[in-house]
Amino acid sequence: MEEKIVVKGGQTRLTGTVEIEGAKNAVLPLLAASILPSEGDTVLSNVPILSDVETMSSLVNNLDIPLEFDREAKKITIHSTQNVKSKAPYEFVTKMRASIVVMGPIIARNGRALVALPGGCSIGSRPIDLHLRGLAQMGVTITQKNGYIEALTNHLVGAKIYLDFPSVGATQNLMMAATLADGKTIISNAAKEPEIVDLANLLNKMGAKVRGAGTDTIRIEGVEKMHGANHSVVQDRIEAGTFMVAAAITKGNVLIADAISEHNRPLISKLSEMGVEFIEENDGLRVIGPDRLKPTTVKTMPHPGFPTDMQAQMTVAQAVADGESDMYETVFENRFQHLVEMSRMGLETEILGNRAIIQGTDNLQGAEVKATDLRAAAALILAGLVAEGETSVTKLHHLDRGYWHFVEKLRALGADLERIPMEDTFKVPGKA
Ligand SMILES: CC(=O)N[C@H]1[C@@H](OP(=O)(O)OP(=O)(O)OC[C@H]2O[C@@H](n3ccc(=O)[nH]c3=O)[C@H](O)[C@@H]2O)O[C@H](CO)[C@@H](O)[C@@H]1O
Numbered sequence: 158m159e160e161k162i163v164v165k166g167g168q169t170r171l172t173g174t175v176e177i178e179g180a181k182n183a184v185l186p187l188l189a190a191s192i193l194p195s196e197g198d199t200v201l202s203n204v205p206i207l208s209d210v211e212t213m214s215s216l217v218n219n220l221d222i223p224l225e226f227d228r229e230a231k232k233i234t235i236h237s238t239q240n241v242k243s244k245a246p247y248e249f250v251t252k253m254r255a256s257i258v259v260m261g262p263i264i265a266r267n268g269r270a271l272v273a274l275p276g277g278c279s280i281g282s283r284p285i286d287l288h289l290r291g292l293a294q295m296g297v298t299i300t301q302k303n304g305y306i307e308a309l310t311n312h313l314v315g316a317k318i319y320l321d322f323p324s325v326g327a328t329q330n331l332m333m334a335a336t337l338a339d340g341k342t343i344i345s346n347a348a349k350e351p352e353i354v355d356l357a358n359l360l361n362k363m364g365a366k367v368r369g370a371g372t373d374t375i376r377i378e379g380v381e382k383m384h385g386a387n388h389s390v391v392q393d394r395i396e397a398g399t400f401m402v403a404a405a406i407t408k409g410n411v412l413i414a415d416a417i418s419e420h421n422r423p424l425i426s427k428l429s430e431m432g433v434e435f436i437e438e439n440d441g442l443r444v445i446g447p448d449r450l451k452p453t454t455v456k457t458m459p460h461p462g463f464p465t466d467m468q469a470q471m472t473v474a475q476a477v478a479d480g481e482s483d484m485y486e487t488v489f490e491n492r493f494q495h496l497v498e499m500s501r502m503g504l505e506t507e508i509l510g511n512r513a514i515i516q517g518t519d520n521l522q523g524a525e526v527k528a529t530d531l532r533a534a535a536a537l538i539l540a541g542l543v544a545e546g547e548t549s550v551t552k553l554h555h556l557d558r559g560y561w562h563f564v565e566k567l568r569a570l571g572a573d574l575e576r577i578p579m580e581d582t583f584k585v586p587g588k589a
């Protein structure tokens with residue numbers, strides 16, 4: 158049965174300590190990387206229990222690669238095999254766009270990959286032209302038929318690739334393809350996200366030769382074969398950031414356990430500007446919210462700029478600030494749908510293309526709202542914490558893609574919310 162989250166908002170100040178999971182956006186490409194080794198086991202630990210992780214594990218398993226997911230231990234063990242299937246079917250790719258990152262590793266192993274076209278999603282059209290152009294430079298012929306991309310090569314070669322935009326997925330796909338290519342690949346204008354560094358670390362443990370991850374030039378020297386390795390998934394900076402905003406808006410005092418502040422500099426800098434206090438402690442980062450936040454202007458950018466995956470949550474801080482704020486979304490073309498929902502909660506906002514003008518208020522009202530994408534789901538729950546009265550948030554499958562035990566973690570910090578089955582209020586007269 159479909160569920161909803163009901164939040165009783167108002168005066169609760171969040172206090173206490175919150176533990177953060179491994180990053181969804183790191184573990185998905187790490188699982189794709191586990192396609193590359195032809196011998197040994199790969200053991201991923203600190204794996205978050207998320208629906209996207211279930212989908213990616215099933216996809217890898219569907220390529221005839223045996224794996225075990227120990228959810229209790231948050232650990233996945235992947236057993237390398239000699240024969241990997243080439244097809245990533247539509248049923249997986251349609252569930253999760255990130256499935257496209259299996260293309261590079263499958264080509265590297267088999268010289269052929271057949272991957273369903275991912276298509277767009279609610280936040281934007283999300284083309285994959287940069288992935289495909291880079292692969293073409295490496296000697297891969299790309300054709301499209303019946304909703305699938307077929308990538309074929311009989312000699313995968315290193316290449317000098319310049320990305321028009323530092324795409325995270327394209328950088329990951331090309332890095333992975335290059336690990337087993339003949340010769341050297343140089344990716345310029347590469348994405349620099351911490352999840353790229355995490356992927357390079359695992360690839361190097363598997364015997365690959367990847368240098369420069371985290372800078373805008375990544376150099377990969379192809380190797381003959383790769384082997385399994387052990388790796389603990391890097392902390393989820395977006396989950397950590399979401400709890401920073403939760404503390405900021407509730408005048409809270411929350412310790413983000415073992416926070417990697419370096420990965421959240423742009424967010425910490427903006428929240429500081431709004432009056433939030435940050436204290437580095439031995440066991441984490443303490444976040445203390447002020448009586449009233451100050452307004453601010455934010456622009457999303459590739460890392461190390463302000464992350465688009467924190468945009469929705471940040472607009473909630475702007476929504477309760479003392480004055481008018483601007484949010485510019487430069488990465489995705491349709492990522493303001495949460496603001497439309499928040500207007501049901503009394504938020505005054507104007508959307509002008511990629512700019513949202515947000516009028517801060519201390520009078521948000523609880524309302525029935527629906528999550529339109531993953532970060533919108535988190536943002537609406539945060540808005541519910543500070544709205545007067547009751548907010549109910551539906552379409553929770555979006556939340557489950559990226560947050561494990563979000564309700565439980567907020568409750569442990571003192572928030573009043575619960576996840577309950579939805580009653581069938583829309584009854585057809587005359588039917589039971
Ligand atoms: C699973 C995962 O890690 N997802 C993250 C990843 O998504 P993802 O890897 O899809 O994001 P990209 O960095 O590739 O996309 C950024 C922008 O580049 C455009 N683009 C991308 C590829 C391409 O070939 N052509 C093109 O035009 C996209 O449409 C988008 O406007 O990075 C995004 C940007 O930080 C995050 O919001 C996502 O949470």
Ligand SMILES: C=C(OP(=O)(O)O)C(=O)O
Pocket residue numbers: 182254255466531532559
């Ligand atoms: C947009 C996101 O993820 P994905 O790229 O998997 O859709 C996200 O994590 O906010």
